[in-house]
Amino acid sequence: MNVVVLLKQVPDTESLIEINADASDIKTDNLKWIMNPYDELAVEEGIRIREKLGSGKVIVLSVGPERATAAIRTALAMGADEGVLITDPALGKPDPLTTAKVLAAALKAVPFDLIIAGQRAVDDDSYLVPAAVAEYLGIPMLGMVVRQEIRGGKIQCEQSLQDGTAVVETDLPALFTTQRGLNQPRYASLPNIMKAKKKPLETKSLAALGLDAAQLGADALKTRILSLAFPPQRKVCKMIAGETVEEKAARLVQTLHEEAGVL
Amino acid sequence: MSDGILVVTECADNRFRKSTYEVVSEGRRLSDQLNTSLTVVVLGSDVLSAAAELKHYGADRVLVCEAPELADFDSDRFTPILFDIVTARQPKIVLFSASIRDKQLATRLAAKLHAGLAMECTGLALEGENLIATRSMYGSKLIAKVALAGTPQIAALRPNVFPAAAVEKASEIERIQVKLVPSRIRLIEKRQSVAKLDLTESDVVVSGGRGLGGADFSVLETLAGLLGGVVGATRSAVDEGWRPHADQVGQTGKVVSPKLYLACGISGAIQHIAGMSSSGCIVAINKDSDAPIFRYADYGIVGNLFELVPAIVKQIQK
Numbered sequence: 001m002n003v004v005v006l007l008k009q010v011p012d013t014e015s016l017i018e019i020n021a022d023a024s025d026i027k028t029d030n031l032k033w034i035m036n037p038y039d040e041l042a043v044e045e046g047i048r049i050r051e052k053l054g055s056g057k058v059i060v061l062s063v064g065p066e067r068a069t070a071a072i073r074t075a076l077a078m079g080a081d082e083g084v085l086i087t088d089p090a091l092g093k094p095d096p097l098t099t100a101k102v103l104a105a106a107l108k109a110v111p112f113d114l115i116i117a118g119q120r121a122v123d124d125d126s127y128l129v130p131a132a133v134a135e136y137l138g139i140p141m142l143g144m145v146v147r148q149e150i151r152g153g154k155i156q157c158e159q160s161l162q163d164g165t166a167v168v169e170t171d172l173p174a175l176f177t178t179q180r181g182l183n184q185p186r187y188a189s190l191p192n193i194m195k196a197k198k199k200p201l202e203t204k205s206l207a208a209l210g211l212d213a214a215q216l217g218a219d220a221l222k223t224r225i226l227s228l229a230f231p232p233q234r235k236v237c238k239m240i241a242g243e244t245v246e247e248k249a250a251r252l253v254q255t256l257h258e259e260a261g262v263l
Numbered sequence: 264m265s266d267g268i269l270v271v272t273e274c275a276d277n278r279f280r281k282s283t284y285e286v287v288s289e290g291r292r293l294s295d296q297l298n299t300s301l302t303v304v305v306l307g308s309d310v311l312s313a314a315a316e317l318k319h320y321g322a323d324r325v326l327v328c329e330a331p332e333l334a335d336f337d338s339d340r341f342t343p344i345l346f347d348i349v350t351a352r353q354p355k356i357v358l359f360s361a362s363i364r365d366k367q368l369a370t371r372l373a374a375k376l377h378a379g380l381a382m383e384c385t386g387l388a389l390e391g392e393n394l395i396a397t398r399s400m401y402g403s404k405l406i407a408k409v410a411l412a413g414t415p416q417i418a419a420l421r422p423n424v425f426p427a428a429a430v431e432k433a434s435e436i437e438r439i440q441v442k443l444v445p446s447r448i449r450l451i452e453k454r455q456s457v458a459k460l461d462l463t464e465s466d467v468v469v470s471g472g473r474g475l476g477g478a479d480f481s482v483l484e485t486l487a488g489l490l491g492g493v494v495g496a497t498r499s500a501v502d503e504g505w506r507p508h509a510d511q512v513g514q515t516g517k518v519v520s521p522k523l524y525l526a527c528g529i530s531g532a533i534q535h536i537a538g539m540s541s542s543g544c545i546v547a548i549n550k551d552s553d554a555p556i557f558r559y560a561d562y563g564i565v566g567n568l569f570e571l572v573p574a575i576v577k578q579i580q581k
Contacts, residue, residue: 013514013534017404026405037515097377122514124400126382131370140339140447143367146508156451160509162280162363164456166335169449180501180516181508222379226395226408231540237547237560248564249574252546255562260544262523263490263579 001056009071038118041178077188077196090213100132115175269354282360284427291321308334321430339446361419402514402537467492474528513538531556
């Protein structure tokens with residue numbers, strides 16, 4: 001069974017984000033990049049499925065700039081078998097639907113039984129790419145999965161809902177998205193990091209996928225970032241002091257009631 | 264000719280989610296601005312009586328889609344129904360709540376229509392007939408202005424941000440003949456947890472971090488219960504197994520905007536701040552006066568949370 005994992009490289013969640021001079025994008029120099037944390041769950045789950053079945057491949061697929069190869073290498077070091085990066089200067093900054101179109105086109109050349117994707121990328125938080133990939137491929141999608149089991153050409157998933165979970169089943173091929181709790185992603189060991197350097201990692205252009213860069217260009221974008229800004233700054237934190245615990249508690253409650261109006 | 268605004272509601276057990284009223288109200292506001300009509304869709308198995316309530320929130324028309332097969336949410340069944348409605352009525356704008364359920368529905372509908380979608384919006388404006396969405400990115404680290412193009416333009420609104428406003432309208436209720444498509448997804452079992460308000464919808468969130476030192480969050484539970492709020496947790500508290508994953512607040516968990524956020528025993532890691540910095544009022548309780556959390560809080564107390572939180576509970580009870 002072949003599992004394809006959709007992967008995105010994102011800025012480290014522990015990093016502060018800075019905005020460029022014309023406020024159109026973030027500053028990317030000096031930024032540390034990581035694999036999207038929800039995609040780590042996807043890579044781990046893909047590897048576990050292959051290990052359990054004892055056959056098949058885990059193929060990592062990404063759309064992004066050249067530097068995204070580092071995130072793919074990390075997935076290969078965790079234990080994925082192959083990587084494919086779609087990179088093309090003509091793509092510019094694709095919106096989620098464009099990214100999904102490119103991924104769907106790339107998936108035509110990759111035989112798969114299952115696609116696993118992070119529920120969202122923690123940079124643009126759009127949630128749209130997995131749903132659109134499933135739509136363009138005409139396969140069922142199960143969102144926010146915390147547990148899965150594959151048996152006889154079917155996949156059963158436990159999905160996280162607002163008030164609990166639901167166990168659902170669908171036929172393969174299918175796509176599911178990850179929710180925290182699905183697994184604990186492994187760390188890549190040093191020998192595996194070395195081994196990963198020899199694993200196949202292919203880079204493809206849009207033309208190689210039979211896509212017309214002009215059609216995917218800025219004019220076709222349905223969403224476009226106009227400007228970025230920082231959230232409004234808060235005033236300096238007002239420290240509540242007091243001689244005793246009771247005094248501090250009383251002052252806080254009084255302040256929240258009278259000054260902040262939240263109690 | 265596209266016209267009008269369509270709002271998709273979320274109804275369970277004959278009751279709308281709190282966020283539904285917020286989205287309907289924002290739909291009303293935009294409809295007035297565009298001088299167009301507001302149509303609201305209700306999907307479910309027994310939703311007619313609930314649907315009537317929407318006239319108090321400014322709906323001009325309520326479309327009721329009822330079928331026994333719609334009792335449980337199934338994006339495979341719900342999406343085509345919405346697709347048909349949008350295709351037939353050609354709204355310019357479609358609004359959802361960014362609840363867990365409707366994030367799925369909004370993304371699937373956007374994909375099927377190949378329409379632009381702005382997720383987790385915190386503000387909407389119009390430029391001509393086009394939507395300009397304000398939304399946070401990188402958790403709440405940045406705020407982006409996003410221009411949508413094409414028809415329809417879809418926005419999913421972050422719960423707890425938009426006000427719900429009562430506006431009386433003589434709503435027309437229209438029952439839609441639902442064309443059901445077979446679903447590829449079979450529901451095996453529903454595991455309902457104890458009904459509690461979701462973190463993203465609660466007015467008060469009391470969160471705990473490593474400073475709790477273990478899985479006993481009872482001091483926070485008591486305070487949250489007293490304030491009608493819910494308990495949240497940091498990534499490290501969740502990673503330790505002290506709290507379920509659903510409770511995690513942060514860039515890799517839930518992004519919340521309650522009126523009051525109490526951070527107890529939380530140092531203030533950047534990825535946690537990204538999940539709560541859009542809260543109304545932030546109170547930090549930490550024994551370390553140098554903890555970064557105080558830089559992001561409105562009010563701070565240095566001290567032992569196991570003494571302070573019960574003392575705060577006592578004060579509120581007075």
